[in-house]
Amino acid sequence: MRILVTGHKGYIGTVMTPILLDAGHEVIGLDSGLFQGCAFAPGFRDVPELALDLRDVQRRHLEGFDAVIHLAALSNDSLSNLNPEVTYDINHAASVRLAQIAKDAGVRRFLFSSSCSLYGTANGERVKESAGLDPVLPYSITKFLVEQDVAKLADETFSPTFLRNATAYGVSPRFNVELVLNNLVAWACTKGSLYIKSDGSGWRPTVHVEDISRGWLAALEAPREVVHNQAFNVGLTEENYSIRMLAEIVQEVVPGARFEYAKDPAPTTRSYRVDFGKIQSLLPAFKPRWNVRKGAEQLYAAYRDAGFVFEDCEGPRFNRVVWLKQLLAAGRLNPALRWIA
Numbered sequence: 078m079r080i081l082v083t084g085h086k087g088y089i090g091t092v093m094t095p096i097l098l099d100a101g102h103e104v105i106g107l108d109s110g111l112f113q114g115c116a117f118a119p120g121f122r123d124v125p126e127l128a129l130d131l132r133d134v135q136r137r138h139l140e141g142f143d144a145v146i147h148l149a150a151l152s153n154d155s156l157s158n159l160n161p162e163v164t165y166d167i168n169h170a171a172s173v174r175l176a177q178i179a180k181d182a183g184v185r186r187f188l189f190s191s192s193c194s195l196y197g198t199a200n201g202e203r204v205k206e207s208a209g210l211d212p213v214l215p216y217s218i219t220k221f222l223v224e225q226d227v228a229k230l231a232d233e234t235f236s237p238t239f240l241r242n243a244t245a246y247g248v249s250p251r252f253n254v255e256l257v258l259n260n261l262v263a264w265a266c267t268k269g270s271l272y273i274k275s276d277g278s279g280w281r282p283t284v285h286v287e288d289i290s291r292g293w294l295a296a297l298e299a300p301r302e303v304v305h306n307q308a309f310n311v312g313l314t315e316e317n318y319s320i321r322m323l324a325e326i327v328q329e330v331v332p333g334a335r336f337e338y339a340k341d342p343a344p345t346t347r348s349y350r351v352d353f354g355k356i357q358s359l360l361p362a363f364k365p366r367w368n369v370r371k372g373a374e375q376l377y378a379a380y381r382d383a384g385f386v387f388e389d390c391e392g393p394r395f396n397r398v399v400w401l402k403q404l405l406a407a408g409r410l411n412p413a414l415r416w417i418a
């Protein structure tokens with residue numbers, strides 16, 4: 078297939094692009110390059126690209142594609158809280174517009190990067206895709222709104238699929254250290270502490286960034302009727318952990334790391350246990366290869382290879398919101414997060 082991948086230069090996009098290429102697909106990227114300076118591990122594969130803001134996409138950009146994989150977004154709570162109005166513009170309005178233009182241009186498949194954060198707080202039974210949604214903050218509210226609005230575009234010519242990723246971890250060429258496992262291992266191997274920013278009780282399903290990409294590939298290649306206007310949780314049912322449990326696994330991997338709790342713990346706004354049975358049964362080509370322990374080992378080795386230092390744990394290079402604040406303060410981005418020429 079000929080695929081347009083938006084956000085191909087991000088944490089997930091730089092891992093997914095080689096996996097799509099290796100599966101024989103043709104990939105064209107679309108990205109405004111917000112995190113150009115955040116390179117980490119090797120593995121980046123250059124593809125032809127539209128260096129474009131999502132808000133400026135025109136029909137001519139979408140012509141000739143079989144599928145759109147839509148990853149570009151302000152990709153977490155802290156980034157989305159920076160300026161909620163801009164978040165709604167990019168994550169909601171521009172995403173729905175992209176889907177409409179794709180449909181008008183004759184693109185038949187549209188895979189949207191949704192999130193398990195839609196489930197808000199669901200601490201009881203593991204939640205399935207059919208569960209009631211409880212998006213709490215602007216980030217997850219925009220994911221909810223896109224699912225609602227793009228579902229209305231589905232017809233015999235246009236098949237949207239909503240892939241609700243668990244929280245990612247693992248090495249990527251365009252790294253993000255805010256993600257919970259990445260952060261725990263980073264603190265453990267640079268400071269010797271398992272630093273818990275909340276009370277540690279919140280539940281979080283986790284999945285390796287490569288396995289997310291494999292899940293998406295399976296959805297892309299599945300028969301249309303299996304994925305048409307469907308939501309899928311992307312992850313593994315056995316990989317639901319509380320933050321404290323994640324830290325205990327990291328403790329087994331990083332020798333000598335000790336628990337340390339934030340003095341002013343962040344409130345637990347997200348906590349959910351998720352059932353991933355649907356993707357396992359309907360998309361049998363999805364064969365995850367990772368678990369948290371292997372992921373922690375991979376991260377530990379990569380941090381040592383890269384000479385990762387404590388300042389990198391919370392500094393700008395691998396923290397999306399700190400990085401953008403720096404670009405804003407330097408006058409390189411305007412408040413709408415557009416580049417200033």
Ligand SMILES: NC(=O)c1ccc[n+]([C@@H]2O[C@H](COP(=O)([O-])OP(=O)(O)OC[C@H]3O[C@@H](n4cnc5c(N)ncnc54)[C@H](O)[C@@H]3O)[C@@H](O)[C@H]2O)c1
Pocket residue numbers: 083084085086087088089090107108109110111112129130131132147148149150151152153167190191192193241242243244245246251253256397
């Ligand atoms: N990483 C996770 O744990 C996770 C979990 C669930 C869902 N998701 C979703 O997956 C997608 C990708 O996440 P990620 O972790 O790779 O994020 P990321 O922040 O690393 O990458 C996002 C990419 O989108 C680009 N982008 C942002 N705004 C843009 C705009 N207006 N125009 C063009 N490009 C723009 C950025 O330059 C960046 O390269 C996002 O939609 C995110 O919400 C991520």
